[in-house]
Amino acid sequence: xxxxxxxxxxxxxxxxxxxxxxxxxxxxxxxxxxxxxxxxxxxxxxxxxxxxxxxxxxxxxxxxxxxxxxxxxxxxxxxxxxxxxxxxxxxxxxxxxxxxxxxxxxxxxxxxxxxxxxxxxxxxxxxxxxxxxxxxxxxxxxxxxxxxxxxxxxxxxxxxxxxxxxxxxxxxxxxxxxxxxxxxxxxxxxxxxxxxxxxxxxxxxxxxxxxxxxxxxxxxxxxxxxxxxxxxxxxxxxxxxxxxxxxxxxxxxxxxxxxxxxxxx
Numbered sequence: 001x002x003x004x005x006x007x008x009x010x011x012x013x014x015x016x017x018x019x020x021x022x023x024x025x026x027x028x029x030x031x032x033x034x035x036x037x038x039x040x041x042x043x044x045x046x047x048x049x050x051x052x053x054x055x056x057x058x059x060x061x062x063x064x065x066x067x068x069x070x071x072x073x074x075x076x077x078x079x080x081x082x083x084x085x086x087x088x089x090x091x092x093x094x095x096x097x098x099x100x101x102x103x104x105x106x107x108x109x110x111x112x113x114x115x116x117x118x119x120x121x122x123x124x125x126x127x128x129x130x131x132x133x134x135x136x137x138x139x140x141x142x143x144x145x146x147x148x149x150x151x152x153x154x155x156x157x158x159x160x161x162x163x164x165x166x167x168x169x170x171x172x173x174x175x176x177x178x179x180x181x182x183x184x185x186x187x188x189x190x191x192x193x194x195x196x197x198x199x200x201x202x203x204x205x206x207x208x209x210x211x212x213x214x215x216x217x218x219x220x221x222x223x224x225x226x227x228x229x230x231x232x233x234x235x236x237x238x239x240x241x242x243x244x245x246x247x248x249x250x251x252x253x254x255x256x257x258x259x260x261x262x263x264x265x
Contacts, residue, residue, distance in 0.1 A: 005055040007241045008048070014248035015045045018211075021255035025207055033100045037208045037255070040097045040215075044248075047086045062086070071166065084161050088176060091183035091219055092154050096147065098187040098212055102194025103143060104203070146186060153182045173233045180223040187216045211251045218247035 001009075019041040026035045052061025062083040068076035157179045161172065191213070197203035222228065222240045230236035 001057065002055045004053060004238055004241075005058055007238055007245065008053050008055075008058060011241050011245050011248065012045065012048050014245055014252060015041060015048065018248045018252035018255065019045060021252045022208075022211070025255040029206055029208070033103075036097050036101045037211045037251070040093055041248075041251075043093045044090060047090055051083050051086055077165075081158075081162050081165070084172075084176075085158055088154060088157060088179045091180050092150055094212075094215055094219055095150055095183040095186040095190070098190040098216065099143060099146060099150075101209055101212055102190040102203075104197065146189075150183065150186055153179060169232060169234065173228065176233065177223060177228050180219070180228065184216070184220055184223060187212075187219070191216060207255055210254050214250050214254065215247055218243050 019038065022035075022038040022041050026038050050061055051063050052058050054064050054067045062079040065079035066072065066076050066083055072080055157175050160175055161167065164171075167175070194203060194205075194209070198205050222243055226240045226243055227233045227236035227238075230239070
Protein backbone atom coordinates (compact mmCIF):
# COMPACT_ATOMS: atom_id res chain seq x y z
CA UNK A 1 0.00 0.00 0.00
CA UNK A 2 1.38 3.40 -0.99
CA UNK A 3 2.06 6.25 1.43
CA UNK A 4 -0.82 8.20 -0.09
CA UNK A 5 -3.21 5.29 0.42
CA UNK A 6 -2.03 4.86 4.00
CA UNK A 7 -2.59 8.54 4.75
CA UNK A 8 -6.04 8.50 3.13
CA UNK A 9 -7.02 5.47 5.20
CA UNK A 10 -5.77 7.17 8.38
CA UNK A 11 -7.90 10.25 7.63
CA UNK A 12 -11.01 8.13 7.00
CA UNK A 13 -10.48 6.19 10.23
CA UNK A 14 -9.98 9.43 12.17
CA UNK A 15 -13.20 10.81 10.66
CA UNK A 16 -15.05 7.66 11.67
CA UNK A 17 -13.80 7.80 15.26
CA UNK A 18 -14.61 11.52 15.46
CA UNK A 19 -18.10 10.81 14.11
CA UNK A 20 -18.78 8.20 16.78
CA UNK A 21 -17.52 10.58 19.45
CA UNK A 22 -19.72 13.37 18.06
CA UNK A 23 -22.86 11.21 18.14
CA UNK A 24 -22.11 10.17 21.72
CA UNK A 25 -21.40 13.74 22.82
CA UNK A 26 -24.15 15.62 20.98
CA UNK A 27 -26.99 13.27 21.81
CA UNK A 28 -26.62 14.42 25.43
CA UNK A 29 -27.01 18.06 24.44
CA UNK A 30 -30.45 19.58 24.10
CA UNK A 31 -29.44 22.94 22.72
CA UNK A 32 -30.04 24.31 19.24
CA UNK A 33 -28.95 23.30 16.70
CA UNK A 34 -29.09 19.55 17.17
CA UNK A 35 -26.11 17.42 16.03
CA UNK A 36 -24.20 20.09 14.07
CA UNK A 37 -20.76 18.43 14.23
CA UNK A 38 -22.24 14.97 13.70
CA UNK A 39 -23.82 16.12 10.43
CA UNK A 40 -20.59 17.82 9.35
CA UNK A 41 -18.51 14.70 10.02
CA UNK A 42 -20.98 12.57 8.07
CA UNK A 43 -20.42 14.92 5.12
CA UNK A 44 -16.63 14.66 5.52
CA UNK A 45 -16.74 10.86 5.61
CA UNK A 46 -19.07 10.61 2.61
CA UNK A 47 -16.86 12.97 0.58
CA UNK A 48 -13.66 11.04 1.30
CA UNK A 49 -15.26 7.65 0.63
CA UNK A 50 -16.90 8.85 -2.59
CA UNK A 51 -13.84 10.60 -4.00
CA UNK A 52 -11.30 8.12 -2.59
CA UNK A 53 -7.92 7.99 -4.37
CA UNK A 54 -6.29 6.48 -7.43
CA UNK A 55 -4.08 4.08 -5.46
CA UNK A 56 -4.96 0.44 -4.79
CA UNK A 57 -6.65 -0.95 -2.78
CA UNK A 58 -8.88 2.14 -2.48
CA UNK A 59 -9.19 2.95 -6.19
CA UNK A 60 -12.96 2.63 -6.27
CA UNK A 61 -14.08 6.24 -6.14
CA UNK A 62 -14.44 9.25 -8.38
CA UNK A 63 -10.71 9.99 -8.34
CA UNK A 64 -9.90 6.60 -9.84
CA UNK A 65 -12.65 6.89 -12.43
CA UNK A 66 -11.50 10.38 -13.41
CA UNK A 67 -7.88 9.21 -13.82
CA UNK A 68 -8.41 8.47 -17.49
CA UNK A 69 -6.26 9.65 -20.39
CA UNK A 70 -6.91 13.27 -21.32
CA UNK A 71 -8.99 14.76 -22.79
CA UNK A 72 -11.67 13.18 -20.61
CA UNK A 73 -15.04 12.24 -22.07
CA UNK A 74 -18.16 10.51 -20.83
CA UNK A 75 -18.02 8.85 -17.41
CA UNK A 76 -14.46 10.00 -16.54
CA UNK A 77 -15.42 13.63 -17.22
CA UNK A 78 -18.57 13.34 -15.09
CA UNK A 79 -16.52 11.76 -12.30
CA UNK A 80 -13.96 14.58 -12.52
CA UNK A 81 -16.65 17.26 -12.14
CA UNK A 82 -18.39 15.34 -9.36
CA UNK A 83 -15.10 15.06 -7.47
CA UNK A 84 -14.56 18.82 -7.80
CA UNK A 85 -18.10 19.44 -6.55
CA UNK A 86 -17.54 17.28 -3.48
CA UNK A 87 -14.14 18.79 -2.71
CA UNK A 88 -15.63 22.29 -2.83
CA UNK A 89 -18.59 21.14 -0.72
CA UNK A 90 -16.41 20.53 2.35
CA UNK A 91 -15.38 24.14 3.15
CA UNK A 92 -18.93 25.29 2.36
CA UNK A 93 -20.36 22.65 4.71
CA UNK A 94 -17.94 23.81 7.41
CA UNK A 95 -19.03 27.43 6.96
CA UNK A 96 -22.70 26.42 6.92
CA UNK A 97 -22.23 24.50 10.18
CA UNK A 98 -20.53 27.50 11.79
CA UNK A 99 -23.53 29.62 10.78
CA UNK A 100 -25.82 27.06 12.44
CA UNK A 101 -23.80 26.56 15.60
CA UNK A 102 -22.77 30.15 16.33
CA UNK A 103 -26.06 31.83 15.42
CA UNK A 104 -28.14 33.64 18.07
CA UNK A 105 -30.50 31.50 20.16
CA UNK A 106 -33.85 30.78 18.51
CA UNK A 107 -36.74 33.14 19.12
CA UNK A 108 -38.81 31.85 22.08
CA UNK A 109 -42.00 31.90 19.95
CA UNK A 110 -40.49 29.90 17.08
CA UNK A 111 -41.12 26.12 16.93
CA UNK A 112 -37.46 25.49 17.77
CA UNK A 113 -37.55 27.94 20.66
CA UNK A 114 -40.73 26.41 22.07
CA UNK A 115 -39.27 22.91 21.85
CA UNK A 116 -36.18 23.97 23.77
CA UNK A 117 -38.19 25.95 26.33
CA UNK A 118 -40.28 22.84 27.08
CA UNK A 119 -37.17 21.00 28.31
CA UNK A 120 -35.85 21.27 31.87
CA UNK A 121 -33.25 24.02 31.96
CA UNK A 122 -30.52 21.62 33.10
CA UNK A 123 -30.99 19.73 29.81
CA UNK A 124 -31.22 22.61 27.37
CA UNK A 125 -28.27 24.51 28.85
CA UNK A 126 -26.13 22.03 30.82
CA UNK A 127 -23.13 24.31 31.16
CA UNK A 128 -24.86 26.73 33.57
CA UNK A 129 -26.62 26.10 36.86
CA UNK A 130 -28.10 29.56 37.40
CA UNK A 131 -29.08 32.72 35.58
CA UNK A 132 -30.62 31.79 32.26
CA UNK A 133 -29.17 33.90 29.43
CA UNK A 134 -31.54 36.17 27.61
CA UNK A 135 -33.00 34.72 24.42
CA UNK A 136 -32.89 37.22 21.61
CA UNK A 137 -34.54 37.08 18.19
CA UNK A 138 -32.58 35.50 15.39
CA UNK A 139 -31.26 37.77 12.63
CA UNK A 140 -33.14 35.64 10.13
CA UNK A 141 -32.63 37.86 7.10
CA UNK A 142 -28.89 38.26 7.63
CA UNK A 143 -28.52 34.51 8.20
CA UNK A 144 -30.49 33.64 5.09
CA UNK A 145 -28.57 36.21 3.04
CA UNK A 146 -25.25 34.71 4.12
CA UNK A 147 -26.42 31.21 3.30
CA UNK A 148 -27.64 32.40 -0.09
CA UNK A 149 -24.25 34.03 -0.75
CA UNK A 150 -22.44 30.83 0.17
CA UNK A 151 -24.66 28.70 -2.05
CA UNK A 152 -24.34 31.18 -4.92
CA UNK A 153 -20.54 31.20 -4.76
CA UNK A 154 -20.46 27.41 -4.67
CA UNK A 155 -22.79 26.99 -7.65
CA UNK A 156 -21.05 29.74 -9.63
CA UNK A 157 -17.64 28.11 -9.07
CA UNK A 158 -19.01 24.73 -10.09
CA UNK A 159 -20.51 26.25 -13.23
CA UNK A 160 -17.17 27.85 -14.12
CA UNK A 161 -15.37 24.52 -13.71
CA UNK A 162 -17.93 22.64 -15.81
CA UNK A 163 -18.57 25.18 -18.57
CA UNK A 164 -14.95 26.33 -18.85
CA UNK A 165 -13.43 22.83 -18.82
CA UNK A 166 -10.57 22.40 -19.32
CA UNK A 167 -9.39 25.48 -17.40
CA UNK A 168 -5.90 24.23 -16.72
CA UNK A 169 -4.29 23.61 -13.36
CA UNK A 170 -3.62 27.26 -12.48
CA UNK A 171 -7.15 28.52 -13.15
CA UNK A 172 -8.75 25.49 -11.51
CA UNK A 173 -6.63 26.14 -8.43
CA UNK A 174 -7.82 29.77 -8.33
CA UNK A 175 -11.48 28.74 -8.52
CA UNK A 176 -11.10 26.17 -5.73
CA UNK A 177 -9.15 28.65 -3.61
CA UNK A 178 -11.81 31.32 -4.12
CA UNK A 179 -14.46 28.98 -2.70
CA UNK A 180 -12.17 28.15 0.22
CA UNK A 181 -11.60 31.82 1.05
CA UNK A 182 -15.28 32.79 0.83
CA UNK A 183 -16.22 29.87 3.07
CA UNK A 184 -13.50 30.82 5.56
CA UNK A 185 -14.72 34.43 5.68
CA UNK A 186 -18.25 33.23 6.39
CA UNK A 187 -17.06 30.79 9.05
CA UNK A 188 -14.80 33.41 10.65
CA UNK A 189 -17.59 35.98 10.78
CA UNK A 190 -19.96 33.45 12.37
CA UNK A 191 -17.37 32.48 14.99
CA UNK A 192 -16.58 36.13 15.78
CA UNK A 193 -20.27 36.96 16.21
CA UNK A 194 -20.74 33.89 18.41
CA UNK A 195 -17.72 34.89 20.48
CA UNK A 196 -19.19 38.33 21.15
CA UNK A 197 -22.47 36.80 22.31
CA UNK A 198 -20.65 34.29 24.53
CA UNK A 199 -18.53 37.03 26.16
CA UNK A 200 -21.70 39.06 26.78
CA UNK A 201 -23.32 36.06 28.48
CA UNK A 202 -25.98 35.67 25.79
CA UNK A 203 -24.79 32.28 24.52
CA UNK A 204 -23.27 29.11 25.94
CA UNK A 205 -20.63 27.16 24.05
CA UNK A 206 -20.37 23.39 24.12
CA UNK A 207 -17.83 20.87 22.86
CA UNK A 208 -19.50 21.09 19.46
CA UNK A 209 -18.37 24.70 19.25
CA UNK A 210 -14.91 23.63 20.36
CA UNK A 211 -14.73 21.10 17.53
CA UNK A 212 -15.54 23.83 15.02
CA UNK A 213 -12.83 25.99 16.58
CA UNK A 214 -10.42 23.20 15.67
CA UNK A 215 -11.69 22.55 12.13
CA UNK A 216 -11.94 26.18 10.98
CA UNK A 217 -8.28 27.14 11.69
CA UNK A 218 -7.10 23.89 10.08
CA UNK A 219 -9.12 24.76 6.97
CA UNK A 220 -7.42 28.16 6.98
CA UNK A 221 -4.05 26.38 7.14
CA UNK A 222 -5.08 24.23 4.15
CA UNK A 223 -5.75 27.40 2.16
CA UNK A 224 -2.73 29.43 3.31
CA UNK A 225 0.13 26.99 3.94
CA UNK A 226 -1.32 23.74 2.60
CA UNK A 227 -1.63 22.46 -0.96
CA UNK A 228 -2.98 25.79 -2.25
CA UNK A 229 0.39 27.33 -1.39
CA UNK A 230 2.13 24.82 -3.70
CA UNK A 231 2.55 25.16 -7.46
CA UNK A 232 0.46 22.01 -8.09
CA UNK A 233 -2.43 21.79 -5.64
CA UNK A 234 -3.47 18.35 -6.85
CA UNK A 235 -0.12 16.60 -6.47
CA UNK A 236 0.36 18.33 -3.09
CA UNK A 237 -3.01 17.22 -1.68
CA UNK A 238 -1.24 14.85 0.71
CA UNK A 239 -0.29 17.98 2.65
CA UNK A 240 -4.00 18.67 3.20
CA UNK A 241 -4.58 15.05 4.21
CA UNK A 242 -1.93 15.40 6.89
CA UNK A 243 -3.56 18.60 8.17
CA UNK A 244 -7.02 17.01 8.17
CA UNK A 245 -5.68 13.96 10.01
CA UNK A 246 -4.42 16.18 12.82
CA UNK A 247 -7.75 18.05 12.89
CA UNK A 248 -9.96 14.97 13.09
CA UNK A 249 -7.77 13.33 15.74
CA UNK A 250 -8.05 16.49 17.85
CA UNK A 251 -11.81 16.65 17.31
CA UNK A 252 -12.22 12.99 18.28
CA UNK A 253 -10.16 13.54 21.44
CA UNK A 254 -12.10 16.69 22.36
CA UNK A 255 -15.51 15.10 21.91
CA UNK A 256 -14.58 11.80 23.58
CA UNK A 257 -12.77 13.33 26.57
CA UNK A 258 -14.62 12.34 29.78
CA UNK A 259 -16.65 15.09 31.34
CA UNK A 260 -15.74 16.22 34.82
CA UNK A 261 -18.31 15.35 37.42
CA UNK A 262 -20.12 18.37 38.81
CA UNK A 263 -21.82 16.45 41.61
CA UNK A 264 -21.53 18.11 45.00
CA UNK A 265 -20.60 16.24 48.11
